[in-house]
Amino acid sequence: MMARPAPGLTLGPTLFHWDAERWRDFYFRIADEADIETVYLGEVVCAKRRPFILPHLAKVHERLKKADKDVVLSTLALIMTADELDEIRQTIADPDLIFEANDISTASLLAERRHVIGPFVNAYNEGTINYLAKRGAYRVSLPAELSLDMLEALGQTDAVKDISLEVQVFGRLPLAISARCYHARAHDLHKDGCQFVCGNDPDGLTIETLDDEPFLAINGTQTMSDTYCSLLAELPALMAAGIDKFRLWPHSCDMVQVAVLFKDVLNDTIAVEEAEARLDEIVGDVPLANGYLHGREGRLWVEAAAE
Amino acid sequence: MAVTGARAKSKAIAGDLELICPAGTPAALRAAVDAGAEAVYLGFRDETNARNFPGLNFSPEELATGLEYAHARNCMVFVAINTFPRAGAPEAWHRAIDCAADLGVDAVILADIGVLDYAARQHPDLRLHLSVQASASNAEAIRFYHEEFGVRRVVLPRVLTVEDIAELNSRIPVETEVFAFGGMCPMAEGRCLLSSYVTGKSPNITGVCSPASHVRYEERGSELVSRLGDFTINIFQQSDAAGYPTLCKGRFVADGRASYLFEAPTSLNVLPLLPELMAAGVSALKIEGRQRGRAYTAQVVAAFRAAIDACRRGESIPEMPQLADVTEGQRETSGAYRRAWR
Amino acid sequence: MLNSPTMTDFLNETLDSSEQGGRGAVGAGRRSMVPPFSPVLLGGLLLAPVPDLLLRPLLRAVMAAVAKQHQGMFERLGSYADTVFLVDPIDLPIRFLLQANAKQPKLTIAREADAPQATAAIRGSLLALIDLLEGRVDGDALFFSRRLLIEGDTEAVVALRNAVDGEEIHIIDDILVRAGPLARPARRAAKHLLRLTRRAGADMAMLQNALLQPAMERIEAQTAAVDHLRQSMSRGSSPRRRRAPRTLAVQE
Numbered sequence: 001m002m003a004r005p006a007p008g009l010t011l012g013p014t015l016f017h018w019d020a021e022r023w024r025d026f027y028f029r030i031a032d033e034a035d036i037e038t039v040y041l042g043e044v045v046c047a048k049r050r051p052f053i054l055p056h057l058a059k060v061h062e063r064l065k066k067a068d069k070d071v072v073l074s075t076l077a078l079i080m081t082a083d084e085l086d087e088i089r090q091t092i093a094d095p096d097l098i099f100e101a102n103d104i105s106t107a108s109l110l111a112e113r114r115h116v117i118g119p120f121v122n123a124y125n126e127g128t129i130n131y132l133a134k135r136g137a138y139r140v141s142l143p144a145e146l147s148l149d150m151l152e153a154l155g156q157t158d159a160v161k162d163i164s165l166e167v168q169v170f171g172r173l174p175l176a177i178s179a180r181c182y183h184a185r186a187h188d189l190h191k192d193g194c195q196f197v198c199g200n201d202p203d204g205l206t207i208e209t210l211d212d213e214p215f216l217a218i219n220g221t222q223t224m225s226d227t228y229c230s231l232l233a234e235l236p237a238l239m240a241a242g243i244d245k246f247r248l249w250p251h252s253c254d255m256v257q258v259a260v261l262f263k264d265v266l267n268d269t270i271a272v273e274e275a276e277a278r279l280d281e282i283v284g285d286v287p288l289a290n291g292y293l294h295g296r297e298g299r300l301w302v303e304a305a306a307e
Numbered sequence: 308m309a310v311t312g313a314r315a316k317s318k319a320i321a322g323d324l325e326l327i328c329p330a331g332t333p334a335a336l337r338a339a340v341d342a343g344a345e346a347v348y349l350g351f352r353d354e355t356n357a358r359n360f361p362g363l364n365f366s367p368e369e370l371a372t373g374l375e376y377a378h379a380r381n382c383m384v385f386v387a388i389n390t391f392p393r394a395g396a397p398e399a400w401h402r403a404i405d406c407a408a409d410l411g412v413d414a415v416i417l418a419d420i421g422v423l424d425y426a427a428r429q430h431p432d433l434r435l436h437l438s439v440q441a442s443a444s445n446a447e448a449i450r451f452y453h454e455e456f457g458v459r460r461v462v463l464p465r466v467l468t469v470e471d472i473a474e475l476n477s478r479i480p481v482e483t484e485v486f487a488f489g490g491m492c493p494m495a496e497g498r499c500l501l502s503s504y505v506t507g508k509s510p511n512i513t514g515v516c517s518p519a520s521h522v523r524y525e526e527r528g529s530e531l532v533s534r535l536g537d538f539t540i541n542i543f544q545q546s547d548a549a550g551y552p553t554l555c556k557g558r559f560v561a562d563g564r565a566s567y568l569f570e571a572p573t574s575l576n577v578l579p580l581l582p583e584l585m586a587a588g589v590s591a592l593k594i595e596g597r598q599r600g601r602a603y604t605a606q607v608v609a610a611f612r613a614a615i616d617a618c619r620r621g622e623s624i625p626e627m628p629q630l631a632d633v634t635e636g637q638r639e640t641s642g643a644y645r646r647a648w649r
Numbered sequence: 650m651l652n653s654p655t656m657t658d659f660l661n662e663t664l665d666s667s668e669q670g671g672r673g674a675v676g677a678g679r680r681s682m683v684p685p686f687s688p689v690l691l692g693g694l695l696l697a698p699v700p701d702l703l704l705r706p707l708l709r710a711v712m713a714a715v716a717k718q719h720q721g722m723f724e725r726l727g728s729y730a731d732t733v734f735l736v737d738p739i740d741l742p743i744r745f746l747l748q749a750n751a752k753q754p755k756l757t758i759a760r761e762a763d764a765p766q767a768t769a770a771i772r773g774s775l776l777a778l779i780d781l782l783e784g785r786v787d788g789d790a791l792f793f794s795r796r797l798l799i800e801g802d803t804e805a806v807v808a809l810r811n812a813v814d815g816e817e818i819h820i821i822d823d824i825l826v827r828a829g830p831l832a833r834p835a836r837r838a839a840k841h842l843l844r845l846t847r848r849a850g851a852d853m854a855m856l857q858n859a860l861l862q863p864a865m866e867r868i869e870a871q872t873a874a875v876d877h878l879r880q881s882m883s884r885g886s887s888p889r890r891r892r893a894p895r896t897l898a899v900q901e
Contacts, residue, residue, distance in 0.1 A: 078495055079445045080466055082474060104420075105447035122441075122497060122511065124391035127421020145503045145512065146394075153395030175501050176494040176555075179466035180649050182568055186561035191649040207568060208560040209539040215559060216501070218568070223494065223555075225504055291507070297536065298504035332725070332815030334784065361804055362725045362811030519804035531795075548793050572793075598807075600814045603787035633790045 005164050005244050007266055008037035009259055013074035013100075014250040015174060016219055017049050017199040024056040026250065031060075031067040033256045035263050038245070039064050042074035044102055044120070045177070045222045047084050048194070050076075070098075077102040077120035078177045078221070100141070111135045119143060119168060119247075120177070130159035139164035141247060144173045144229070147295035148237055155242025164244055169231040170258060171249025172204055172217055172224040173298065182218040191221075202252045214287075227289035227299055230279060233272045234293050235265050253282050324584070324615050325591035327385070327484060328608045331363045335601040336373045339382075342605045343612030346383035348416060349373070349597065350514075355403040356387045357418075357440055358597040359514030367406050374410055383413035389438035390514045391419045401425055408433045416462065417441075418497055427456040436484070437461040440497035440510065446478040453481050460484055462593060464496050465575070469583050469644050476588035485584060487577045488607055488630075489595025491642050493555055493570035501554050505536045517553045533557070541572075548572075548638075574634035575642045578611070578627060581618050584644075603633045682772055682798055684740040689775045689846065701758050708745070712756040714823045723751035725812035732805045735759060735767035738775035749809065769801035771809075776847060784814050 011030060014023060030039060041060065043050040064071050075092070079085055088106055092099050101107035102120035112135070119141040123129050129140050140163060142151070151167070154160060181191035183198040183205065204217035206226050217224040228251070231238065235246065246266070248258060261279055264270035280288070291300030328344035330336035339347045350356025352364040365373065370386070377384050386407040392400045400422050407415050408430040415433060417423050418440035426433055439462040443449045452458040460482040463472065476483055492499065496510075503509030506521040517535055525532040531543040533552035540557030543549050550556060550572030559568045577584060577592070584592070592615070594607050610627040617624055631639075642648055684690050716723075723730055726749055734747040744759040746767060759767075771778070777796050780786040788810045791797035799806045821839045 077498070078466065079448070081471060082446065082478070085445050085447055103445075103448060104441075104443065104451055105445050108447055108451035120498060122391055122419070124419065124511065125394045125397060125421050127392065127397055127424060128419055129421075131420050131424050143500070143511070145500050145509055150394050153393065157395055173500070173504070175504055176499040178494045178569075179643050180493055180569075182561075185566075185568060186564070190647070192646075205561060210542050210558055210560065210565060211539045212560070213538060215538055216504075218561065223501060223569070292503070295507070297507040298500065331811065333721075334815050334817050360811065361727065361729060361808035362815065519807040520802075522803040524798070524800060524803070543795075545795075547795075549795055550793065551789070598811070599789055600781075600787040600810070601784050603790065606787075632794070633787050634793075 007239055007244050007246070009035070009262055009266070010038040010166060010245050010247045011036045011040065011255070011259070012168070012171070012247045012249045013040040013042050013044050015045055015172075015222065015224070016202055016204060016250075017046070017052070017196060018202055019199065020052045020056055022202075023053050024060055026255075027060040028063055029256065031063040031069065034259045036069065036248070036259050038070040038072060040072045040074045040100055040116075040118075042100075044074050044077050044118070046181070046198075046220045047076055047087070049196070049198075049220070050087075072098045072100050072116050074100040074118060075102050075106045077118075077174075078179070079103050079105055080179060101137075107132060107135070107137070114138050116166075117141065119166075119174070126154060126157040126159035129154075129163060133160075133163050137163070139166055139245065141166040141168070141245075144168050144175075145292050145298060148234065148241065148293050149295060151238065151243060151293075152241045160242070165242060166245035166247050167231070167238055167243045168229060169235070169238075169246045169248065169262065171228055171251055172219075172226075173229050173249075173292075174222055174224055175216070175298075176223040178221050178223070181221050182223065183220050186218065194220075225289065225298060227287045227301075228283055229290065229292075229298075230276070230288040231290055231293055232262065232265050232275050232279060234290060235262070236268075238293075239266075251283075253284070257282055323619070324581070324589065325484075326608065326611055326615060327591050327593045329489075329594055329597040329599070329604060330365075330373070331358065331360075331597040331599070332601065333365065333369050333373055335597075335604045336384075337376060338601040338605040339608050340377050340380050342608035344382055344608050346385055346413065346591075347373075347377060348385040348387055348593075350387045350389075351403050351406070353399060353403075354512075354514050355390055355400050357389050357438070357510050357514045358387075359390070360519070360598050363598060367410070370407070370412075371410050374412065385414045385416055385436060386412045387416040387438060388422065389416055389418040389440045391440075391511045392422060393512065397421060397425070401429075404430065404433070414460070423452065423456040423458070431457075434459055438497070439464055439486070442495050442497040444495065446475055449475075449479045449481060453479070460590065462486075465491055465643050466495050467643060468646050469580060469587050470646075472584070472589060472644075473587035482590035483588070484591035484593050485577070485589050486575055486595055486642075487592035487611065489574055489599075490553070491570070491573075491575040491595070491640070499555075505538060505554055517551070522552055571638060571640075573638040573640045574630075576630065576634070576639040577641060577644060578614055578624055578630075580641060580644055581614060581624055585618065599633070606630070606633055682739050685774050687740055687774065687776070687846075687849070689738070690740040692846075704743075704758060708756045708758070711820070711823075712754050715818065715820075716751075716754045718823055719816040719818060720751065722812045722816045722818075723749060723754070725815050726808055729805045729808040729812075732769065732802070732809075733767045734805070734809060735770040735801075736778065737770055737772040738778055739772050740774050749812070767801065769803070769805040769809075770799065771806055772798040772800075779820060779843075781810070782813055782820060783818055788814070 061071055075088055099110055100116040100118040101110055102118035104121055115136055117123055117132050117137045117140040123140045181194055184191050184194040187197045198220040204219040204224050206214050206217050209215050214226045217226045261275045265275050289299050289301050291302060292298040294302040296302060325345045327346045327348055328339035330339055330347040330349040336347050350358055350364045352366055374384050388400060388403045404415060404426045414436045416436045416438045418438040426435055435456055435458045437443055437452050437458045442464050443452060443461050444464045444466055449461050462484045465486055502516040506518055508515050508518045510516045521536045523534045529545050532539055533541045535552040535554050540552035540554060555569040556572045558565050561568055596603055606629060610630055614624045730750045736745040736747050746757045746759045748755040773796055777791055781788055821836055
């Protein structure tokens with residue numbers, strides 16, 4: 001019988017439409033400097049963006065492998081046409097690569113191969129996770145809205161004891177995906193002629209209510225949290241619940257330093273308060289949130305001391 | 308395979324559109340049946356279905372009575388068990404499936420893979436439909452649910468154009484059901500956490516979106532402000548048609564400009580598209596609105612009954628001005644079925 | 650006609666009293682709803698001086714009749730059975746408090762002092778409220794078209810609406826069900842009266858619209874212009890991005 005893998009950090013795929021060179025250099029730096037175990041690479045949000053990173057993908061992949069990172073290739077979350085499906089088939093053709101399925105169709109195509117179930121596939125419970133594991137999933141990245149109580153209940157079921165479980169612990173949370181492009185709409189454009197305006201906002205575009213309160217963020221066809229999720233203080237409880245992988249979402253802030261903080265808390269070599277204060281400096285003018293894990297509204301910040 | 312009398316009869320006309328209607332209460336069920344529904348769909352009064360609203364839905368006894376009423380009038384009953392069980396506690400979902408199967412419903416509408424697996428193993432004769440909450444938007448996803456669990460029909464997510472649907476139908480071995488009228492999600496259903504981010508209650512776990520418990524209406528001078536949780540979702544002038552503060556149907560500010568960024572408070576209405584949807588190989592039309600009153604159910608079902616019957620006779624679709632009264636924001640859209648929507 | 654002293658007095662009184670009652674969970678919503686000019690409004694003027702003493706037994710009888718025949722409604726209300734609802738027919742000079750508890754359902758006349766104990770309010774014309782009660786109209790549709798206003802605990806109102814809609818309530822039949830040999834003629838008379846009221850209401854609303862429409866349009870256009878101006882001014886002066894509080898702390 002396999003045991004749960006040792007705790008480690010992962011870096012989710014870049015959800016934003018970064019300039020191709022910026023994208024490449026970001027991962028070169030991650031390869032060279034970041035203490036991260038697994039790096040997910042690839043376009044998840046919009047099929048139209050994919051061609052931009054393709055010229056750099058092989059080089060980035062190689063550099064990360066050389067730096068001893070596990071590399072998992074992420075795939076589209078919303079697949080709507082036969083063409084997009086064909087593209088997925090071509091993408092996963094190489095049997096030596098490991099993929100993250102972000103739609104059940106991709107999971108189906110990857111059956112019998114080792115693969116990761118990404119957070120865009122609904123895996124809420126042991127029944128589903130066990131079923132997916134039997135079809136080749138070795139890791140499941142869980143939905144962001146699960147509370148610690150739910151994660152603990154999940155960790156206690158026999159069905160998941162051999163599976164690596166991942167939780168999103170840093171960054172804007174992807175909350176919804178649509179056929180409609182909100183970045184294009186915000187600029188009075190149609191999705192088909194979007195001019196890639198989503199590229200103007202390397203961390204997504206915050207939207208506000210009519211009362212000028214920050215509300216959500218948009219990233220092309222994706223809607224995200226306006227706050228950045230941060231589960232620094234919750235890492236010990238997550239480990240105790242049986243979570244072994246902790247996903248950081250890439251942002252334009254110093255991700256190498258973000259990884260240092262999370263790693264230090266995982267290793268218990270820094271006080272949580274100090275790590276939180278330093279994270280606050282790194283992210284700058286952005287509110288942090290951890291409500292989901294505490295069974296509350298995802299946008300809320302719950303003080304650990306209050307529990 | 309167990310096929311009820313109602314089902315066998317209703318499929319008499321090949322390539323026809325079946326009319327699937329919402330029933331939030333037994334009274335609405337009777338209204339839908341009487342107005343000409345070929346099937347009604349409903350949920351149990353708990354967290355196992357995606358319209359877990361106060362005062363709504365069916366007890367097992369009410370379902371039994373409803374089944375009797377519907378089957379006596381050649382109408383099918385589908386039961387939606389389409390939320391995602393909490394880890395470690397799938398019993399309520401399993402019980403719901405057992406109960407529906409024992410009472411002899413015509414199909415259950417499911418979303419969660421674990422629940423589908425349970426239903427397929429425990430009740431091999433139970434007809435399975437895939438809920439829109441499963442977000443199966445392409446041929447491979449649909450094939451997965453068909454081959455793994457024997458799903459016979461899939462409710463398509465509201466992200467596809469009519470052309471996409473026609474193409475899809477040529478590649479899959481199962482029936483498709485599409486949304487025809489009512490509230491519409493601009494997001495891929497079942498993959499949206501907006502409600503829990505703002506209110507802590509989600510469609511997938513709790514079975515609610517933008518729940519009434521978090522809704523407040525406030526007056527500010529001559530304006531009506533609709534709020535969800537701590538956020539203003541919309542502000543209406545005295546003369547504006549109002550809307551419920553569903554959080555994706557408010558006005559928000561992007562780059563300094565206020566607009567209905569995600570979707571306006573509007574109702575989907577596919578009446579003008581009926582011939583196209585028929586040609587695209589769609590098997591069934593679904594009316595949204597288990598949370599709406601039985602007057603809504605009766606009105607919308609009767610209108611669609613008349614329209615489908617007109618289509619059957621090869622006549623043009625009659626105007627249905629009465630539908631304007633029950634549409635949200637008193638506006639209509641053909642939604643994602645037209646590419647321009649994107 | 651609109652300037653008749655009685656009418657103005659009545660309107661003013663309604664507006665004032667609802668403002669006073671607006672300190673509780675349910676606010677001063679009545680202010681924003683103009684009662685439709687209808688036979689109910691005129692009839693209501695006659696009702697104003699009728700002492701509660703006479704109305705009370707009638708309300709008790711109504712509630713007893715509904716409770717007897719629609720037990721299912723109370724089950725559907727679940728945890729909202731003890732909620733106190735303010736039911737406000739805006740064209741009547743009286744308002745009601747409703748508590749749909751299965752054991753002891755209560756429908757009473759709301760005094761000003763009572764308003765704060767209501768956790769939710771439902772306001773609309775009497776005919777709209779009766780239509781809603783009997784399931785003839787969709788509550789959402791009434792609300793979308795601004796003919797229904799709800800305040801306070803929205804979920805409680807939704808629960809009540811769903812519970813009521815799940816019953817096939819016919820208020821006249823329900824009340825007259827025990828009236829014995831008189832039931833049939835009484836029912837016929839009541840329904841005839843209701844039909845007449847409805848038709849006259851439509852005629853009077855048309856008249857009202859014809860008289861008031863031009864003025865209303867002008868006022869609304871002005872209001873909208875002012876609001877627009879105010880909004881654009883406030884938007885222009887506030888920073889577009891500002892730092893949200895680092896912690897939106899909640900006690901667990």
